[in-house]
Amino acid sequence: MNRILLILLLFAVVFAGCKKGYDAVALQRQQAVIDDGIIQKYIDDNNLRGSVKQVDSANVATGIYYIVLQPGSGNDLFTNSTRVTVDYTAKILTTGKLFAQSNDFHPSFTLGEVMPAWRLAIPEIKKGGKIRILSPSRYAYGPYDQPGIGLPKNSVVDFEIELLDITN
Template sequence: MACGKSTSTGKAVYEAQKAIDDKIIADYLKANPTLNATKIDTSGVYYIVIQPGSGNALFTRSTRVTIADTGRLLTTGQLFRQTNEFHPSFTLSEIILGWQLGIPKIKKGGIVRLLIPSRYAYGPNPQPLVGVEFGLKNGLPANAILDFNIQLYDITN
């Protein structure tokens, strides 16, 4: 019985945070109607294609992408990540779910903006080292809603 209570409590906490995140993103989009954001299925992740890119792109979980990105907290605008001249490569299965859903919306050379609810980023898990170099004293907080601009430099299958 204790396990059932724990699970229902966990689900209630998840659903409560989901409602909070979705309202914050909806309010942000309502205040910024020119963004023309599109919701990805029922995920709560929104994307704005800034530049579509070109070529054929087939994305799988093993696709390797080389990107440049800038990440901010949606609620404060605080910068927490910026790659500048360094262009990291990742396999799609290694990155946060919000990126896994959003990056395939563009092709090589494309730029996409992603608004990512916490459940598709790091959820209730704070990231104490992320963003410290940009002034986030304690790193990314738990349940952070993220705002990324991502440029896709290369795709390898």
């Protein structure tokens, strides 16, 4: 009888803990509202309304904004297996702190393996093009600190990317 009561007590504690537990979806929604507000304020404060566009994915607004600095040329087809060679800088949007750049090294990435902000925005330009991407944290590094590069969790990121080469 004691075992049954102990098991019932254990179940009650587990179920009670579930109701008060970590709600990842709610936290993601809260962070999305914060990120979107930061980006909108930046766009307004810097008079970018006329030149900035939002990336749509399957006709759904993503919250990723971009400015085509130079369109590039060609009739490139982008897929998840497309290999892109880039020159880039990455800054925290709110502080302007540079946390990553390619310098003289021009890395190549498979488009399907890069962060969603890059995967969704890079196809807006062609080879030789340059793009600036304003990315909410959910499409960049997310809710994770990146101490190796000095990037706090939930950072809204400003990327400037030059598309040097495309290989399919």
